[in-house]
Amino acid sequence: MKGRYDFKEIEAKCQKAWSEQDLYSVPDFSDRPKYYCLEMFPYPSGKLHMGHVRNYSIGDVLARFKTMQGFNVLHPMGWDAFGLPAENAAIKHGALHPAQWTYDNIDAMRTQLKQLGISYDWNREVATCHPGYYKWTQWLFLQLYKQGLAYKKKAAVNWCPSCATVLANEQVKEGTCERCKSDVQKRELEQWFFKITDYADRLLEDLDKLEGWPDKVKIMQENWIGRSEGAEITFAVDGMNESMTVFTTRPDTVFGVTYMVLAPEHPLVEKLIEGKEQAGKIRDFVKTVRNQSEITRTSTEAEKIGLFTGAYCINPVNDEKVPILVANYVLMEYGTGAVMGVPAHDQRDFEFARKYNLPIRIVIQPEGAELDPDTMTEAYDGEGLMVNSGAFNGTPNRDGIAAVTRFLEQKGLGRGRVNYRLRDWLISRQRYWGAPIPIVYCDKCGVVPVPEEHLPVMLPMDVAFQPTGRSPLEDHPGFVNTSCPNCGGKARRETDTMDTFMCSSWYYYRYTSPRDEDNAWDHDKVRNWLPVDQYIGGVEHAILHLLYSRFFTKVLKDINLIDNDEPFTNLLTQGMVLKDGAKMSKSKGNVVSPEDIVAAYGADTARLFILFASPPERDLEWSDQGVEGCYRFLNRVWRLVEPLGDSLSGNNINRPATFVGINRDMRRVTHHTVKKVTEDIDKRFNFNTAVSAIMELVNAMYQFREVPETDREPWVMKEAVDSLLLLLAPFAPHITEELWAKTGHQGSIHAQPWPAFDPEAIVEDEITIVIQINGKVRDRMLVPAEIEAEAMKELVMGQNRVKELTEGKKVVKVIAVPGKLVNIVVK
């Protein structure tokens, strides 16, 4: 027995060599076709977790595979390095600056990634908290500002009391902060927004172009954008020079309006109640609702409460006077903040009307049934003919939608309108550790964007971190006080920083020009590399990061900074890593540390297990015994290949003219494995079955080795060994590199071309087919592989066993599937 598999030594040696040779650096332009393989960059939280290992192992297999297939592969890594944890750590540990904390973590995690042997081009590393990066984040803000896509407005926004900052809608999950789970509150604040709603339609329509994205993600984005077609209708307030406009998807039911409802925050409320006896009660109600957290406010179970304002408005289609209410279930943020109540045909309105004894009027009558407002138990939202609707009586309601809209348009009281659930992206954050918004406020000139040549607006390092709930920047006079770029007078800087999702919306462009000091990126390089061919990451970003990135890309295309209109051609969303059926977490105490696994078994084993245990989209159940199994497999490979040394590398190994018997069989397995592994990686991302196939190859090679030496062709063994190492290389890059050298090859295995299979070698002479009688397997037989259906039938019907089993029965039908089976249907 020669040397054993010493993964520690091998992995350290390989990583050193790769680094010294700069093996994974990639030129921007090449004769080879380009392939951009990208994994979502991590937040440098401290150390890698198994989810990272899975994400980056998947990406690395693809990157190495595509490189071996002859592509010029861009495979970069960086750090989503601005964010709250750094700042919270500073508040907690006083002495540690967020920058220090972040860069320490980056160093630790970079080391870990290198220990995993991931083939990144580290020359392109970026960190979003570096001034050389956030200069361009700020620059991009200015570009959006120039386009009128960045604006400031006062609005009721989501406030997380624990994170002490506002949040975008996308960052609120079920009324709670997606980061810390605190109940989110509503606050009336002036904040910076990006006009993502301007792109709602394009973001929606272009989902159809994304054939390489999982349907699940596309559906989630579609639902999030939430397009709905309908109409806006304006109702005059009775006796006042005011009006209220509602959005409805059912203008065909407008004759059924029996009341109107305003959101508590609606500006009209105060005007309507002023001087009325209800005023006090309503003001109290509005106050109570406003103080409710998002979660109680929007819960489906929350009781619907409404109060009559004392005011009425006039239904424009029939001049009826209907009461105006204020109710907690109407949201100011959606539509116009006001709705019309049609209890007969909307379930919510129905329940509300029953509760408050509001009239119910049928205006859509289904065919073959008679709705009765007094006896109906739920709203009817199906189709039918319009009734009680004046000139529209008898119109099918589907036609009525357009007809009523047209009628209102003619009278100037309404118009067709498309509404979106998507709201503008709130990007201000009242926190320190982020990119400062490059805006200055001047008493004379107002809001002034920082001139591009003044960028970056540096984030000061000398700030005090106190849990005050205010951004430390506010208390930093040196930062706040500045001069107006316009008039030179005294001015104040914006002290809010940008949402970190802004930093991550464009990093994949920066990788093409990571050190460019004069441009966010080089246009030619971006044109060459983008879009990303394969993007890999967790499904938790289905809406957030992936929607923002699509938005950014469309804006950048519109201002001719890039040519692509979608950022990511193909998307792979990997499943979670579970232990004992649950997500790994400190609180559950079921965390398996990548460091421990790498120390005990090596990076190759860790990678192999994670790829073998489950297909990538599915959740993966961690198994220590499964890891053991992969470690055993690599040892098995080692024991098979290592003792051969360079015995197969000499010139004395000649290719035989023909292959017969056991040699032919071995070759068939080798070439079949090449075919299977290639297809599993390339077409299906089924790394688990690819690894299985490689294991089968190894099993076959062990069998082959047992054959007397006189019967074996060394050339066949050499072919099998070379193929095995090449196929395994993307999965287990270190052991294969070492064995590649030991078996007498020159150069890195990772620079070799991917093996091709010979279709001739896979061809079988004879195959076993299945004989079924009435669909049940009854026998098998060996037939020539190329046999036709008719000949197959004849052969099968001549079998003794078939004769026995069909004796005395009537053969109704015989189905023959060449290469597979014959099914005899008997009675």
Next chain:
RNA sequence: GCGGGCGUGGCGGAACGGCAGACGCGCUGGACUUAGGAUCCAGUGGGGCACACCCGUGGAGGUUCAAAUCCUCUCGCCCGCACCA
């Protein structure tokens, strides 16, 4: 409530509508050993003396010569959204 996904051995998981359970783990037996938690060989869905045969992919129907796979209904679990007018 709406939308999406998933249910296959003891476990992770394989199966272009065509042999259910590849591969791995675990388990059982054997070999080699001072030893075995190394390695190698054999077996391993259930029933059954059986290499006959029967049953078997959450459940109930259906389509088909043939269904884990397609269709309908149903149960269970997971994920996303959630008063969106």
